[in-house]
Amino acid sequence: MKQEEATKVYLDGKLLTSVNDPKSFANEIRQNRRNGLLPNEVNIVYLKSINEVHINSDRGRVRKPYIIVENGKSRLNDELKQKIKAKEIDFNYLIRKGIIEYLDAEEEENIYAALDEKSITKHTTHLEIDPASNLGLTINASVFPEYNSIGRHPISANFMKQSQGMYLSNFNNRYDARAFVLYYPQMPLINSTAFRSLNLKKYSNGQNFVVALTTYYGFNMADAIVMNKSSIDRGLGRSVFFRSYNDEERRYPGEQKDHFKVPAPTTEGYLGENAYSKLGDDGLIEKELDINEGDVLIGKVSPPRFLEEQTSFDVGEERSRDNSVVLRSGEQGIVDNVMLTETSGATKLVKVKIRSIKVPQIGDKFASRHGQKGVVSLLLPQEDMPFSSNGIIPDLLLNPHSLPSRMTFGHMLEMLGGKAAALSGQYFDGTPFSSNGKERIEEYSKILGDFNFDKLGDEELYDGRTGKKFHAKIFQGVVYYNRLWHMVSLKLQVRSRGPVQILTHQPTEGKPRKGGLKFGELERDALVGHGASLLIKDRMLEQSDKSEIWVCKECGDIGYYDYIKRVPICLACNSTNNIEKVEISYAFKLLLDELKSLHVFPKLNINE
Amino acid sequence: MSEESKKNKFNVQPGEAVGIIAAQSIGEPGTQFVLRVFHSAGVLSLVSTKGLPRLIELIDARKKPKSPAMTIYLEKNISKSFDDAAKILKKIEKIKVSDLISDFSEDLEAKTLVLNLNKDKLEQYKVTEKSVFNKLSKNTNITVSELENNKLKVKLKKIKKLKQPKNKKSDNKEAKNDQEEKEFSTKATRVAFVDLLNLIIFGIPKIDKAVLKENNENEFYIVTSGSNLEEVIKLEGVDKSRCYCNDPFEVLNIYGVEAARNTILNEIKTVLDEENITVSVRHMSLLADTMTFYGLIKSVGRKGIAGKKESVFARAAYEETVKHFINAAVFGEEDKLRGVAENILIGKQIQVGTGRVKLVIKNSDLKKLREKPKPAN
Numbered sequence: 009m010k011q012e013e014a015t016k017v018y019l020d021g022k023l024l025t026s027v028n029d030p031k032s033f034a035n036e037i038r039q040n041r042r043n044g045l046l047p048n049e050v051n052i053v054y055l056k057s058i059n060e061v062h063i064n065s066d067r068g069r070v071r072k073p074y075i076i077v078e079n080g081k082s083r084l085n086d087e088l089k090q091k092i093k094a095k096e097i098d099f100n101y102l103i104r105k106g107i108i109e110y111l112d113a114e115e116e117e118n119i120y121a122a123l124d125e126k127s128i129t130k131h132t133t134h135l136e137i138d139p140a141s142n143l144g145l146t147i148n149a150s151v152f153p154e155y156n157s158i159g160r161h162p163i164s165a166n167f168m169k170q171s172q173g174m175y176l177s178n179f180n181n182r183y184d185a186r187a188f189v190l191y192y193p194q195m196p197l198i199n200s201t202a203f204r205s206l207n208l209k210k211y212s213n214g215q216n217f218v219v220a221l222t223t224y225y226g227f228n229m230a231d232a233i234v235m236n237k238s239s240i241d242r243g244l245g246r247s248v249f250f251r252s253y254n255d256e257e258r259r260y261p262g263e264q265k266d267h268f269k270v271p272a273p274t275t276e277g278y279l280g281e282n283a284y285s286k287l288g289d290d291g292l293i294e295k296e297l298d299i300n301e302g303d304v305l306i307g308k309v310s311p312p313r314f315l316e317e318q319t320s321f322d323v324g325e326e327r328s329r330d331n332s333v334v335l336r337s338g339e340q341g342i343v344d345n346v347m348l349t350e351t352s353g354a355t356k357l358v359k360v361k362i363r364s365i366k367v368p369q370i371g372d373k374f375a376s377r378h379g380q381k382g383v384v385s386l387l388l389p390q391e392d393m394p395f396s397s398n399g400i401i402p403d404l405l406l407n408p409h410s411l412p413s414r415m416t417f418g419h420m421l422e423m424l425g426g427k428a429a430a431l432s433g434q435y436f437d438g439t440p441f442s443s444n445g446k447e448r449i450e451e452y453s454k455i456l457g458d459f460n461f462d463k464l465g466d467e468e469l470y471d472g473r474t475g476k477k478f479h480a481k482i483f484q485g486v487v488y489y490n491r492l493w494h495m496v497s498l499k500l501q502v503r504s505r506g507p508v509q510i511l512t513h514q515p516t517e518g519k520p521r522k523g524g525l526k527f528g529e530l531e532r533d534a535l536v537g538h539g540a541s542l543l544i545k546d547r548m549l550e551q552s553d554k555s556e557i558w559v560c561k562e563c564g565d566i567g568y569y570d571y572i573k574r575v576p577i578c579l580a581c582n583s584t585n586n587i588e589k590v591e592i593s594y595a596f597k598l599l600l601d602e603l604k605s606l607h608v609f610p611k612l613n614i615n616e
Numbered sequence: 617m618s619e620e621s622k623k624n625k626f627n628v629q630p631g632e633a634v635g636i637i638a639a640q641s642i643g644e645p646g647t648q649f650v651l652r653v654f655h656s657a658g659v660l661s662l663v664s665t666k667g668l669p670r671l672i673e674l675i676d677a678r679k680k681p682k683s684p685a686m687t688i689y690l691e692k693n694i695s696k697s698f699d700d701a702a703k704i705l706k707k708i709e710k711i712k713v714s715d716l717i718s719d720f721s722e723d724l725e726a727k728t729l730v731l732n733l734n735k736d737k738l739e740q741y742k743v744t745e746k747s748v749f750n751k752l753s754k755n756t757n758i759t760v761s762e763l764e765n766n767k768l769k770v771k772l773k774k775i776k777k778l779k780q781p782k783n784k785k786s787d788n789k790e791a792k793n794d795q796e797e798k799e800f801s802t803k804a805t806r807v808a809f810v811d812l813l814n815l816i817i818f819g820i821p822k823i824d825k826a827v828l829k830e831n832n833e834n835e836f837y838i839v840t841s842g843s844n845l846e847e848v849i850k851l852e853g854v855d856k857s858r859c860y861c862n863d864p865f866e867v868l869n870i871y872g873v874e875a876a877r878n879t880i881l882n883e884i885k886t887v888l889d890e891e892n893i894t895v896s897v898r899h900m901s902l903l904a905d906t907m908t909f910y911g912l913i914k915s916v917g918r919k920g921i922a923g924k925k926e927s928v929f930a931r932a933a934y935e936e937t938v939k940h941f942i943n944a945a946v947f948g949e950e951d952k953l954r955g956v957a958e959n960i961l962i963g964k965q966i967q968v969g970t971g972r973v974k975l976v977i978k979n980s981d982l983k984k985l986r987e988k989p990k991p992a993n
Contacts, residue, residue, distance in 0.1 A: 536956055537636045539969015549963035593963035608945040 015054070017061040030054045030061050037063070042076065042106035051115040062114055071110040072141070073103075074121060074134035082125055082135050083107045108137070123441075139441035140202070148202035150377040151438025151488075152418035152425075155445060160416050163379035171375070171490030172247045173213025183252040183347065183359045188366075188493050190215070191246040196377075196488035197429035198422055200439040214377075214490040215244060216430070219423060220394060220402035220469065221411075221483040224386070233374060233382035234405040238390035244403055245368040245491045249498075250344060250361055255306045255333050257356040264311040266331065268292060268356060271309050277330040279304065284332075292358055293343050300340045305360045306333040333360075337522055338501060340364060371496030376487050378419040380410055394469040394478070401472075402484060421448065423485025424465045428455040430486045513553040513594035524551075553594035561586040564611025566600065588614055631972030633956075635906075638899035642884075645893040646671065664841070664862075671887045674864070674880060677907065677915035681863050684843035686823070689858035690836065701828055701836035704853050708838060709826040710819030711741050713812060716748060722809055724802050726771070729809050733766040743818060751817040758812070772808055820847045845870050864913055873908050880904040880913070927951050929958035 015030035016023060027033045034054040040046045051064045051071070076083045084107050091097045102108040111119065111134075121134040123142070128135060140148055146165040147153050153161055172188035179189055195209040197216050203209070224234045240246070257266040269291040270284050283304045288294050291307035299305070310331040341364030351357045366372075368384060375381035382404075395401045411420065422438065425448065429436045432455050453463040461467070466481035499519070506522045508515055515524035527547045535544045558567040560578035567578035567587050576587040590612070600610050617625075628634055649668040664683040665673060673681055688708070694700035718734035733745055745766055752760045752770065761769045824842040831837060845861045848854055849870070861867055862883055868876035881897075881904040888895050906921055907914055914920035918935040925931050928944040928951045943949070953959055956966045965971040977985075 532960065533636055533640065536966065536968060537633050537640060539631055539633050539972070541966040541969050541971025544960060545963065545965050545971075548960055554963065591963065593961070596962045599961075603941065603945075606941075608941065613950075 013059060015059050015061055017063065019063045020066045024063070027061065030059070034061055042109060044104065044106065048103060048110060051110075051112040053115045053118055055117075064112060064114060069112040071112045072116070073108050073110050073137060074119070075108050075137060076106065077122065077128055077132045077135050080128055080130045080132065082128065084135075138201075140200075140439060143440055145202065145206075148200060148440060149206065149208060150440075151196070151198045151200050151203075152378075152421050153440050155416075155418040155421055156378050157415035160379035160414060163381075164375075164377055167375040167379060167381060167490060167492060168213070168377060170492040170494070171213040172493055173490070174211045175213075177210065179250070183254070183345075183361055184250065185252055187250040189248050189250070190491065191248065192243050194488075195435070197426045197486055198436045198438040198488070200437065201442075202439070214488050216426060216486050217244070217403040217489040218400060219404045219406050219485060219487045219489075221406055221408045221420075221423070222394065222469070222478075223407055223409075224388075224394075224405045227386040228382070228405055228407040229409075230407075231382050231410060232385035232407070234386045234388055235368065235374075235384050236390050236393050236401060236403045237387040238401075239403045240368050240387060245372075245374070245489075247366050247491060249341075249364050249366050251336070251339070251341075252359055252361045253305050253333050253335075254357065254359040255308055256351055256358070257308075258310075259353075259355060260311055265355070266308050266310045268306065268308055268358065270307045271328075271330045271332065275309060275328050275330045276312070279330065279332065279334070283334070292346055292348065293360060295343050295346055297343045298340075299335055299343060299362065301335060301337060303335050304332045305335060305343075305362075306358050308332050335362070337520060339498075366495055366497060368491065369496065371500075373492040373494040374404070374489050375492055376419055376422070376489050378416040378422070379414070380406070380416055380419050381492070382406065382410075388472075390472075392472040394472055394482070396467045396469050396484070400467075400484070404489065408483075419487065420483070420485075421445065422487050423483065424449065424452045424456075426486030426488070427461070427465055427484070428452040431455060431459045431461065508553070512598060513555060515552060527552075549591075549593050554591060555594040555597060556589055556591055557597055558587045559590045559612045559614050561588060561614060564613060565609075566597070566612070590614060631967075631969050633968045634898075634902060636956075638902045641895055641899045642888075642903065645888070645895055648893065649891055666890055667887065671884065674883050674887070675903075675907075675916045677864070677913045677920060679865055683841060684822075684861070684863045684866070686838075686840045686843045686845065686848065686862070687860040688838040688840065688848055689855045689860075690838075691853055691855045694853050695835045695837070695855070698828075698836060700853065701838070704851060705826055705828050705838055706742060706818070707851055708820050708823055708840065708848065710816045710821070710823060711743065713748075713752075713815050713817060716741065716743065716817075717813075720813070722806075724805050727805055728772075729770045729812060731768040731770060733768065735766060741818070748817060752815075755815070757808075770812065772805065820844050823848075868913055873911055876913055877904045877908040880907060925955065927953070927955045927958040929961050930955050933957050933961060 014026040014028055015033075017025050017027055017030075017033070031054055034052050037046065037050070037052045041048060041050055041052075047065075049065055051069070052061065053064075054061050084102070088097070088102070088107065099108070103110075119133045120131050121136055122128045122132045123136050123139045125135065136142065143153065143161075144165065146168050147161050150164060150168065153164070156164070173190045174193045175187065175189070176182065179187055190213065192215065193212045194215045195212050196203070196214065199209075223229075227234050236244070255268075257268060259265045270287050270289070271278060273281070279302075283302055284307055286293055286297050286299060286303055287307050293299065293303075293305045308331045309328045312327050312329055339362075341362040344361040344363035345359075346361075347359040349357050349359075368374075368387075370384050370387060372384050373381060374384065390401050393401045394405070425436050425438065428451075436452075456465065457463045462481070465483050465485050467484045469478050469482045469484070470476065471478060501519045501522070503515070503522055503524050506515065506524070517523040517526065532544065532548070535547070558569055558576040558578070559565075560567050560581060560583070562583065563578060563580045565578060565580040567576055567580075569576045573584075575584040576589075577584050578587055600612075603610050646668065649671075664670075664685055665681070669682070688704075689695065690701055690704060713731065716733055716737050717731045718737070719732050721730045721732075722728070723730075733748065738745065738748075749760060749762060749768065752758065752768065757772065759771045761771070822842050822844040823840050826838050826840040829837055829839050843861045843863055843866055845859065845863075845866045846869075849856045849859055860879075862879065864876045864879045864883070867879045881901050884900045884903065885897070888900075903916070907916065910924070914924065916922070922934050923931065925934075928940055928949050932940040932944075934957075944951075951958060953962070953964065954967065956968055959966045
């Protein structure tokens with residue numbers, strides 16, 4: 009017969025001992041923890057599948073509080089609830105008394121937790137403090153997530169993280185590398201318990217938009233949105249963008265250091281007089297100046313990169329290199345603040361904050377709290393927007409096709425609730441799992457009916473262009489929208505000609521370097537497949553690294569053009585005759601050079 | 617439309633980049649392959665590699681396919697008779713010793729094995745006791761003697777030496793060796809017995825399973841898993857002209873390149889058809905042609921066609937750059953710049969499509985030619 013194996017017990021990952029009855033062992037420790045004999049940080053779990061007991065008491069474990077349930081009854085009884093309401097006891101008391109305990113991820117594996125008190129059975133071991141505690145912080149700050157498809161939750165949480173708003177109230181005194189602040193942040197008409205308890209109304213990140221669920225001449229197809237230009241002119245979605253630049257006077261070996269100053273024209277890498285025109289005498293930019301692309305914000309002069317040979321003993325000016333901080337390409341704004349201070353290494357440190365106003369424009373991104381994003385595709389003056397008979401003009405036209413496939417019913421419920429809230433002048437609660445949907449709709453419908461609106465939020469709208477009434481009634485409501493920090497003005501980039509890489513003479517890559525778009529292998533294959541040979545040549549040579557070299561017809565080596573003697577020369581056979589100009593890609597010349605460096609002599613045979 | 621112009625309509629234009637188009641036309645649908653292997657459970661369970669693994673196997677020109685298979689057609693005069701077909705099936709299907717016995721007893725000391733032949737099984741496979749005896753007697757390693765009641769006694773004459781596992785160092789080496797030797801000899805006997813039980817006494821080696829099937833024309837044919845084209849076509853009654861094997865290499869050895877080309881084409885087509893992917897035959901036949909035009913089957917890739925490219929640059933640009941440059945330097949190779957990759961590399965117009973055409977004679981030269989008086993005879 010197989011012998012019962014003893015269960016190994018691990019404390020913080022180290023083998024401690026072994027026990028024969030793991031279940032009662034784990035229970036005993038658990039009881040001791042609940043009775044306060046062991047610190048409440050200790051977590052224990054018996055893993056049946058590998059027959060091991062793990063006790064964890066180390067730091068760094070994420071833990072979550074649960075109410076303990078015993079024999080089908082919550083330890084948090086009515087008496088205690090009364091006491092909590094009367095504020096006689098607090099949360100810590102409940103932990104001390106073993107009514108609520110913190111479980112880590114491992115111990116959580118073996119519990120059977122009920123979402124609410126009603127669903128407790130005799131097998132239940134724990135009870136959630138609130139059904140919403142199953143969700144994360146961001147989703148909890150949202151509303152009606154329980155009516156949305158599960159796949160939309162991570163999306164909406166992501167959007168909320170990207171939203172612009174009042175991220176901190178001391179933003180004026182901070183030098184964040186990048187910051188967005190909404191001009192007129194509003195508190196959402198429908199909010200949740202988490203929203204209120206986190207005091208997010210002070211740091212809200214969106215505005216209540218009047219949204220009509222309708223198409224508009226194809227302008228809001230496929231996640232595009234049409235917005236009311238007049239609303240935007242009145243400040244809807246308007247935000248300010250801060251970007252900080254900083255630089256310090258570094259020290260180099262040999263008593264050398266950087267200097268903040270306006271560089272002299274003799275400086276190596278001088279950017280031209282215009283670039284430095286906005287700098288003050290100290291080499292720093294002045295406050296409240298309008299600045300544009302190419303302007304220098306911090307004038308800085310550094311010592312040369314390599315130590316030079318001392319050729320003569322003349323007392324000429326020390327050679328220096330321009331190391332100024334220039335405004336990022338494609339950006340403009342106003343200098344918000346300049347700060348001069350000192351680093352811990354006692355060198356000068358400068359921070360310059362640039363502010364620019366970002367008015368919503370075509371190409372900016374917005375999203376509601378239900379993972380419904382959209383990119384502005386048209387800004388429509390309010391006279392062209394659809395309007396209702398009582399003069400309400402929507403701020404945003406959302407395409408109804410965005411709803412069925414994504415199953416974000418919460419969005420529609422928020423539209424309805426938002427409308428009721430706006431009409432009745434009160435905030436509504438949308439805490440996850442807090443009440444049932446049917447009751448909610450009835451509640452909102454009643455308010456809408458009281459204000460002589462359609463009970464389900466449908467309204468008769470008129471086409472702003474023709475003045476004719478639309479055939480269908482259109483669902484219109486108020487939704488809390490976030491403006492996300494993906495904005496065209498920070499992304500747009502074009503290039504015709506521009507900087508090239510030193511090594512290959514091919515165009516640079518990426519926006520900060522004014523780069524070109526990659527023409528890759530698959531794109532090349534496609535053109536070959538089309539037989540568009542001249543187009544390939546244009547892309548791969550003319551618009552890239554075309555160069556002219558001189559090739560000696562006799563030895564096949566590469567020569568060069570002597571501009572003094574005005575003749576091409578082949579150094580290999582020391583002749584000036586029989587040398588032809590050839591057009592090749594610079595990358596190929598580089599390849600030939602590299603082969604030569606490997607003692608392989610590639611010869612070029614050229615003929616007509 | 618006349619036949620001629622109809623034909624011309626489907627011809628490719630001069631300079632069309634057929635290779636790249638073929639590669640893309642097969643490659644793109646290839647991304648849609650279901651990465652799921654179907655396990656069909658049924659009576660005739662002949663499992664075969666399908667889908668992407670099979671396609672890769674074909675294109676990589678693997679010498680040993682995972683699931684070789686054959687379709688054997690019979691000569692027209694006998695193909696409609698079940699009995700004749702079954703006779704041939706019997707010759708093909710392999711029968712092991714263990715298939716025919718009900719049990720056996722072994723004597724390891726005497727090195728004898730007594731096989732108890734099962735009458736029902738003999739009947740089932742339609743073999744006689746005697747033929748089994750004769751087949752076994754041919755084996756020189758054993759002596760066979762007949763006992764009563766369908767029992768065959770087999771005595772081993774020789775035993776193959778087992779490979780000795782490497783010994784760990786030990787002090788009393790000799791003493792241990794003696795012990796081990798004995799052990800090995802009994803072990804070797806066991807192995808020899810097992811080999812004997814697995815001995816194929818009827819049928820063609822390498823063919824694991826053979827099943828008789830009937831097509832729409834009431835013709836019987838044999839489907840096998842495992843292939844041995846060489847042996848099968850030697851059988852009487854097998855139609856050599858219709859015998860099909862899914863291993864291009866076997867076909868290459870027996871029937872030649874053209875047949876191997878057709879096999880590759882056929883197999884690629886089958887794989888794509890099974891996944892309901894429609895690709896024009898032209899692309900697949902171009903692929904099969906390229907794989908076989910060296911006279912043997914070359915894989916697609918650096919060890920096959922791509923490694924055989926004329927241009928140094930094209931080869932170096934693909935894989936094993938250094939190897940190709942070194943070889944080119946050592947042997948003084950010349951790149952004629954006739955392909956696509958090398959021309960893109962140096963920045964020349966590629967000789968494909970619109971770049972295919974060249975100016976043969978300048979307009980001004982043409983005038984000169986016209987002006988020239990015809991030479992007198």
